[in-house]
Amino acid sequence: MEDLVEVTTYAEVVEALRASAKLAVVMDEESEPVRGGTVLRVDGEVHAKRRRLLNRLVFRDGHTRLRENVLRPALERDLARVRANPDPDGIVRADLVPFATRVLVELVAAMIGLDAAKTPAGLDALVEVHGELVAFPRLQTQLRGAAPPLPGGAAGLRRALERHEAAKREFVERFYRPALETRRGLIARHERGDLAEADLPADFLTIVAAHADPRLDDEPDLAVRHAIVDLLHAGTGTTVGALVRAIDELDRYFRAHPEDVARRTDPSFLVGAVNETLRLHSA
Numbered sequence: 040m041e042d043l044v045e046v047t048t049y050a051e052v053v054e055a056l057r058a059s060a061k062l063a064v065v066m067d068e069e070s071e072p073v074r075g076g077t078v079l080r081v082d083g084e085v086h087a088k089r090r091r092l093l094n095r096l097v098f099r100d101g102h103t104r105l106r107e108n109v110l111r112p113a114l115e116r117d118l119a120r121v122r123a124n125p126d127p128d129g130i131v132r133a134d135l136v137p138f139a140t141r142v143l144v145e146l147v148a149a150m151i152g153l154d155a156a157k158t159p160a161g162l163d164a165l166v167e168v169h170g171e172l173v174a175f176p177r178l179q180t181q182l183r184g185a186a187p188p189l190p191g192g193a194a195g196l197r198r199a200l201e202r203h204e205a206a207k208r209e210f211v212e213r214f215y216r217p218a219l220e221t222r223r224g225l226i227a228r229h230e231r232g233d234l235a236e237a238d239l240p241a242d243f244l245t246i247v248a249a250h251a252d253p254r255l256d257d258e259p260d261l262a263v264r265h266a267i268v269d270l271l272h273a274g275t276g277t278t279v280g281a282l283v284r285a286i287d288e289l290d291r292y293f294r295a296h297p298e299d300v301a302r303r304t305d306p307s308f309l310v311g312a313v314n315e316t317l318r319l320h321s322a
Contacts, residue, residue, distance in 0.1 A: 095241065095246065096150050096241060096242065096243065101241065104241070105146065105149065105150065108149075109145065109146050109149045110142070110146050113141075113142045113145045113146065114142055117138060117141060117142055121133045121138065135279075135282065135283050135286060136279060136283060139278070139279045139282050139283070140166065140169070140275055140279050141162070141166050143274060143275040143278055143279060144156075144162070144165055144166050144169050144271070144275055145162055146274070147270050147271055147274040147275060148162070148165060148214075148271075149242065150242055150243060150270060150274065151215075151218075151242060151243045151244060151266050151270050151271065152218050152219075152222060152240055152242030152243055152244035152245060153165065153214040153215070153218050153244075154217065154218045154221060155213055155214045155217060155218065156214060161214075164209075164213070165210075165214060168206045168209050168210050168213075168214075169271060169275065170206075171202050171203055171205070171206030172203070172206050172207065172210065172267055172271060172272065173271070173272045173275070173276055174199065174202075174203060207263075207267070210263075210267065210271075211263055215244075215263060215266060218244050219244050219247060219248060222239075222240060222242075222244045222245045222247075222248035223248045225239055225240070225245070225248070226239070226245070226248045226249050243266060243270060244266075277322040280320075280322060281313065281316060281317060281320070281322065284316050284319075284320045285312055285313050285316040288312065288315070288316050288319070289303070289309075289312055292312070
């Protein structure tokens with residue numbers, strides 16, 4: 040086994056990321072029932088190729104398309120729902136965690152291409168499935184014995200793992216597989232010349248259906264794992280955390296500096312606040 044090299048400075052990190060040689064692949068096999076086989080560290084050329092493929096989702100006007108066609112409508116719709124239900128004192132209150140999670144699940148579902156999540160009922164179901172899917176870090180610590188046992192001990196952990204597996208099955212059967220079959224049909228039409236490339240969906244499942252990454256053909260479970268771990272989990276959890284912390288930091292700041300409250304809708308001020316929040320609070 041090749042010796043591992045620990046990097047400790049920014050310059051060394053930059054050198055490692057730019058290196059042509061393959062970097063170490065660090066897998067998580069200790070929690071096999073939950074996310075065994077998941078890459079926890081950058082894995083060199085294979086990782087870089089896959090990132091380039093996924094970059095297609097936000098290439099050119101991708102950011103704008105997702106923001107204007109998915110994120111903004113989702114925010115406006117959910118904010119309207121919250122505003123329509125004020126508390127008895129007339130003040131509108133909402134829990135940011137489920138609010139932001141629902142909005143981001145809708146965004147990531149569009150990035151993956153989960154057609155069944157386009158209806159309110161389908162989105163409700165995916166949000167519920169998402170809650171079980173992203174519980175794996177807590178289950179991982181349980182499997183390793185690194186956290187206090189769940190209520191019910193071993194039986195409680197077994198039930199949690201069963202719910203996790205059931206959520207994965209529902210994700211695959213209700214959301215993932217039908218959407219993938221739809222995109223395979225679209226790719227076939229494109230290959231026959233019946234559909235222009237510009238008319239293909241710009242999402243992860245179209246990349247899978249187009250065989251853009253041969254490893255996903257050889258290991259279909261790998262594609263599902265990427266959709267769940269790389270997109271559905273990473274695309275929601277860290278962003279929800281950053282949003283909640285940013286709001287908390289802004290609340291503290293405005294209490295200490297009431298003269299700046301008028302800046303709460305200033306985009307440049309808010310971008311700076313988010314950047315500072317990310318600096319202070321690691322994901």
